[in-house]
Amino acid sequence: MAVDEPTRPKRGVVAAAAYLPHWRLDRSAVGAVLGSAQGSGTRSVAGYDEDPLTMAVAAGRRVLAATERRPDALWFATTAPVYAEKTSAPIAHSALRLDPSVMAADAGPGLRGASAALRSALMSAEPATLVLAGDVRCGPAGSADERDGGDGAAALLIGSDDDGDLAAEYLGGASATGEFLDRWKAPGELRTHAWEERFGQQRYGELLGSAWAAACKDAGVEQTEVTAAALVGMHPRAAAKLSKSLSADGVTVVDSLTASIGFCGAAHGPVMLTHLIEQAATGDVVALASMADGADVFLFRVTGQARRNGPTVAEDIGSAHGDVPYARYLQWRGVLPVQPPNRPEPARMSASAAGRRGEWKYGFVGSRDRSSGAVHLPPARVSFDGGAVDDMEPAAMADSTARVITYTIDSLAYSPSPPTIFAVCDFEGGGRLPLELTDVAPADVRIGMEVEMTFRRINTADGIANYFWKAKPASGADDQTNAEPHTTGGA
CATH class of the missing domain: 2.40.50 (OB fold (Dihydrolipoamide Acetyltransferase, E2P))
Structure with missing residues (x-):
């Protein structure tokens, strides 16, 4: 007698959110200072007190506020890590107040880190994995990296449908890898080096086409069934052949958002996937294709059960922001050193x-007096309201x-x-x-x-x-x- 195999739970995106910093830099303002054409539009700018990690935490907080599910693992991807030997993910783990049993590790520091973390999470047996990606993109004054880069972050909570509805069901995907020297930067170096553009354009075009075909086969989806696709990478022309083919089959190739926020490095793929899910209708099949040291393609079916806390990517771009003068931007990035205030510099953290x-x-957990309800910031052992000693409970603020x-x-x-x-x-x-x-x-x-x-x-x-x-x-x-x-x- 044949025994029916148990239905395998579906995996996909439980919740997704992006974070774009408050500040914007107008490219025309850069051109006015440097006396050279820098194009039009704006790029997003992380504040002087922001970095890839803090922005990823901001995106992660939005995701965790949108669902009761909590991750069993955390991955953090960036091209600009805070430390070279110590990992940054445990800091995000603590800021998000995750359970000590949750594994937290970095995926990087290359542009492909976020795609690798996403693929690993989708293939994982862990009930839920939080993928964080954040980046601050900069370069020498007047460089293409400065002009075309952008700062931002995104968070994707990946899980299965056995604990509730998915926002986007993962249908399938594929990767293609080939070693070629396209873009590189030595540790601690500001400038990114690049080989002749046509070389990378040709190689990425081949890898992307191969990964796309394999992903559609893996998902059991015809190209004509795809509703919208985001093609992400430092070589937009490399995707021209695929983009033309998709458009001919009625697939919407969405705007890359680089004219309004720039290219956000390792975070740009997750930002675009979040944007795709937010803009899609129930039943739409959406695709993320990322080019970085190879090509990765992911196909999802949007369920209409999106969970959201905070603005969408489109709302964030369309809302009012602060304009940062170019000179101040250079100061924030350390490209233009200025005389600091005549005060002692801060001592290192203990x-x-x-x-x-x-x-x-x-x-940011204080304490609350169980007797009086008084909240103490920072946490205290002795209550200022009644004097009770060691009668406190945690107060997450x-x-x-x-x-x-x-x-x-x-x-x-x-x-x-x-x-x-x-x-x-x-x-x-x-x-x-x-x-x-x-x-x-x-x-x-x-x-x-x-x-x-x-x-x-x-x-x-x-x-x-x-x-x-x-x-x-x-x-x-x-x-x-x-x-x-x-x-x-x-x-």
Whole structure:
């Protein structure tokens, strides 16, 4: 008697979110300073206190807020890691307050890292895997990397349908790999080197065509059944043949978004996949094709069960942002050194102190008095309301909003982008804490403004990146985004 095999659970994207930083750099402004044509449009710019990791955490928070599922593994991909020997993923793990049993590791530091992590997650036996990708793309002043690059991040929670609906079911995919020297950069080098463009264009075209055909076969999908496709890579012309073929079969080749945000490195593929899922209708078959040291193609069927917290990619691009002057952008990237404030530079972070207070420093977890309900920031053993000792419970505050009750604009405190704005914030549900404000100009700060928490890099000393939480204008609050970033000022 034949025994029916159990139905294999479907895998795919449970939830997806992208994060694009607040600031934009107008390419025409770059051309005006350098006296050379730099094209049109804008590129996204990470703030002076942002890096690939902080942006990936921001995207990850949006994904985890959209679903009750929690990952069993975490991958972080970037071309610009914070450390060379230590991995960055455990920092994201702590900031997202994941269980200690969750494995966290880096995938990189190449452009293909995010595709490798995504493919691994889709093939994994883990119930759920969180794929984070973030990048800050820069280069020498006036270079193509500076002009065409962009900063951003995305998060994809990959899982199976046995724990609930999928936002996009994975149908199949394929990869093609071939070794050829196309783009390279030595560790610590600002400039990316590239071989003759036609060489990479030819090789990527061959690999992409091969991977596309194999992916359609693996998914059991005809090319004419694909609704929309995103072709991602540093060689747009390499995809010209496939793009023409897709268009002839009625497949929509979506805009790469490089005119508005630039190419976001390892994060661009996940950003585009998020964008595809957000824009698709129920039943649409969408494809992500990525070119980086080979080609990777993924095909999904959108279910219409998308979970979202925060703006879509299109909404984020279309909303108001701050314009950063080119000189300030160069300062933020360290290309144009300036005289810092006449104050001692910050000391390096204490690893032992951070280890003892990890939940507070990375997870922004305070304590709440079980008797009175008083919230203590930072966490305390003795309650200020009643004096109870060691009668506290954890109070996770990263997702709480707050109101500014007073603030000061300090031009003397050390900062990579002075002046520094400090505010005393009252949190919804209790708790008060002085915090640094970010992503806002001094003229736009006001008493009573609503703020939300954001994970940022405070400083770097002796090669150690020091992270903590800052406050920024809350999403959906009154528009405070049009002013330029604050400029260096005196006392």
